[in-house]
Amino acid sequence: MVLEIKSEDKQGRRLRLGMVGGGPGGFIGAVHRIAARLDDRFELVAAALSSDPARARAAALDLHIVSERAYGSFTEMASAEAKRKDRIDAVAIVTPNHLHYAPAKTFLEAGIHVICDKPLTTTLEDALDLARVVHRTGLLFAVTHNYTGYPLVRQARQMVAEGELGPIRVVQVEYAQDWLATPLEKTGQKQATWRTDPAQSGPAGSLGDIGTHAYNLASFVTGLNCGELAAELHTFVPGRRLDDNVQIMLRYAEGARGLLWASQVATGNQNNLRLRVYGEKAGIEWRQENPNCLWFAPLGKAPTLIYRAGPGASPVAAHASRVPAGHSEGYLEAFAQLYTDMAEQISARLENRSAASSSLLVPTVEDGVAGMRFISAVLESSRRNSAWTALSGGS
Secondary structure, rough: OOOOOOOOOOOOOEEEEEEEEOOOOOOOOOHHHHHHHHHEEEEEEEOOOOOOHHHHHHHHHHHOHHHHEOOOOOOHHHHHHOOOOOOOOEEEEOOOOHOEEEEEEEEHHHOOOOEEEOOOOOOHHHHHHHHHHHHHHOOEEEEEOOHHHHHHHHHHHHHHHOOOOOEEEEEEEEEEEOOOOOHHHHHOOOHHHHOOOOOHHOOHHHHHHHHHHHHHHHHHHOOOEEEEEEEEOOOOOOOOOOEEEEEEEEOOOOOOOOEEEEEOOOOOOOEEEEEEEEEEEEEEEEEEEOOOEEEEEEEEOOEEEOOOOOOOOOHHHOOOOOOOOOOOHHHHHHHHHHHHHHHHHHHHHHHOOOHHHHHHHOOOOHHHHHHHHHHHHHHHHHOOOOOEOOOOOOO
C-alpha cells in the first residue's frame, strides 16, 4: 500500500535536514531518519553523527551523505551549513541528553530551525536559556514528544477542549517498562549505559527518559497546568546511579488531581504508556500499545470504542492518519507526524504564508521547559521526603 503524501512542498523540493548524533549503535537516530522520510517532506543531506570525528564522517558516508557535508563535529557543521546557499532547513538533535543544549543553541545562533529529542536539556537553567534564544531568533523549535503525534491522542485532546468530558477531575497516567529490571548497563549495552549515567543522562533516570513523556502526554491531552507535586524517586537495581522508578501525586491549578507512575523495572511491561482522564460528564482511556483505539465512557452510559479511522473519528485524527480503517498506525507514524507538521511550518515560512492550523500541535521549546520544570520539582520533592513542591517559575 502506498502511503499518502500529506501536502506538497511548494518550494519544489524536499526540505533539507541535518542530524547531530544518531550514529552507530544508536536507536533514536534511526527512528528520526525514518520519521523524517515517511511522508516525503525531508531529505537528510548533512550530519555529524558521532562525538568522534572519524566515526562521525564515516557514519554519514554510510548514509550516502556527500563527503563535503559529512562533518566531524556539530560546530563544524553549523558553521559550514550557515554559509551554504543550499543550507539545511532544520537540524535534528538526537544525542544523549547532555549534548542537547550546546548543539541546539549553536544551530539557533546559526539561523537554523531545530528539532530536538527530549528532555530538552539536563538543567532548567539551560532550558530557559534555549527558550530565550528561540524567542530572540524567532526560529522554530520542536521537542519530539512523539506520543502527541498519535491520531487518537489528538482526538482526545480535542474532546477535552470541546467539553465532552466536562470539567476534569482526575488524571491517571503511567509509563511502565521492564528493560532495566536487571543491571543491563553493566553489560556494555549502549542505550542502558548512557541512560543510567548521570554525566550523560542528567540527574533523572526513568524520570527523564519516560516520566517526562507521561507528564507531557497528560498535559497535552488535558490542557491542565500542574501547580505542585509530591514525588518519590527510587532505585531498585543495586549499584544503579539513577532512579528506575518514580511515583508522583499532582495538583493541577484548575482543581483536578493526578497520579503519575513511571518505571523501567515493571516486570512484564514493554512499553505500556497509559492515560486515563475523568471529567464530570465522561472519561477517556488510551494505551500506546493499542493506539488505534480510544475508550469514551459517558456518565451513566455504556463505554464506546472510537477507532482511529472508524465511526466517531474526527478530522483532527484523520489529519494524523495515513492508512485506511483496519490498518494499524503506530510509533513510527506518530513520530513522522511531528516531522510532517514541522515541515508544514517551515514551508509556510519559506513561502511567506501562515502555516495550516492542523500543523501547530508540535511540542515547542516551551513544552521542553515545562518538562524541565517538572523534573526539577520532582527531584526537589523526593529530596525533601516527598514534600509538596511548587513547579518553579522563571523566564
